[in-house]
Structures are given as C-alpha cells and as structure tokens.
Amino acid sequence: MTPEQIESIYDDEEPNKARDLLLPEATAGNPVAQFYLGQLCAEENPRDDEGAVAWFKKSAAGGYEPGVHYLASHLYFGIGISQDIEEALKLFRRSAEGGFDASQWKLGQHLLSQRGSREEAVKWLKLAANQGHPAAKDLLNANTDA
Numbered sequence: 001m002t003p004e005q006i007e008s009i010y011d012d013e014e015p016n017k018a019r020d021l022l023l024p025e026a027t028a029g030n031p032v033a034q035f036y037l038g039q040l041c042a043e044e045n046p047r048d049d050e051g052a053v054a055w056f057k058k059s060a061a062g063g064y065e066p067g068v069h070y071l072a073s074h075l076y077f078g079i080g081i082s083q084d085i086e087e088a089l090k091l092f093r094r095s096a097e098g099g100f101d102a103s104q105w106k107l108g109q110h111l112l113s114q115r116g117s118r119e120e121a122v123k124w125l126k127l128a129a130n131q132g133h134p135a136a137k138d139l140l141n142a143n144t145d146a
Helices: 003-012 015-027 031-043 048-060 065-075 085-097 102-113 117-130 133-140
Strands: none
Touching: 003 015, 003 031, 003 117, 003 133, 015 031, 015 133, 031 048, 031 065, 065 102, 085 102, 102 117, 117 133
16 A cells, blocks of 8 residues: 555544554554554544554654654653653654654754754754744744744
8 A cells, every 4th residue: 555545544534444444554564554553543532542652663663754753752742651751852853854844843842942952953943844834933933033
C-alpha cells in the first residue's frame, strides 16, 4: 500500500474498519500504517495512549517522521509513557533535522524557554514557518526581533 492509500483509509473509513485494514500492513512493518494505528489508539474512547506509544515507537524505528514526532510528543508530555523531556528533545531534533515542520516548531518553542538558546530556537522556528507552520509563524511574530 502507498502512503496515500494508507492515509485515505485512516481519513475515510470508520475507526474499526480502518484498524482492520491497516493492521496487516502495520504488522508487516509499514511505518506509515504503524503511525496511523497509533493515531487510532490515541483517538479511541477511552484513549489507548500506551497502545499509541507502542505503534509510534515502531513507526519511528521505521524512520517515518510523523511517528518520530508523535513519539517525542508523548515522551515530552508523559502521555502513555513516563515523561522524558531529554529523550523527547533528541527525537524532536532528529525529526526537525529530517525537515518535519511540527518538530522544528516544537524544538524552537522549547529552546525559546532555555537560557542561551534563542538563536537556535529562532532558526528552527523560521524553518517551520517557511514550510507554512502557523504556530511557528505566530511565535516568530510574538518575538518580533526574531
């Protein structure tokens, strides 16, 4: 299955049907399908945050940048896994270096709060903003001398 087909299943099918269709792809090692199964776990009612983390770990291990980002987010906030900001920042940096705008934004946002990291923070925020990330643009505008 192509990434577009997988995304279409996630977007267009009912969650249970999407899960049934994506599970064979995910268990065969497709990191895009693994990511979307993680999303489905995170959206369940009640949420299955531990299940989401397990799928995001697999997706990240497969090199899928959204999987890396979502794993980092769960680590950063301690959702479904023990909070580990240091490890989260490593993953955000890895994904940001891979060009993923949401990770560039989150890394920049975090670095703005760290003494002596403003220059690097602005670099990441500008990269995200140049890709059209609205929160990065807003944060840059709020720091007008950026």
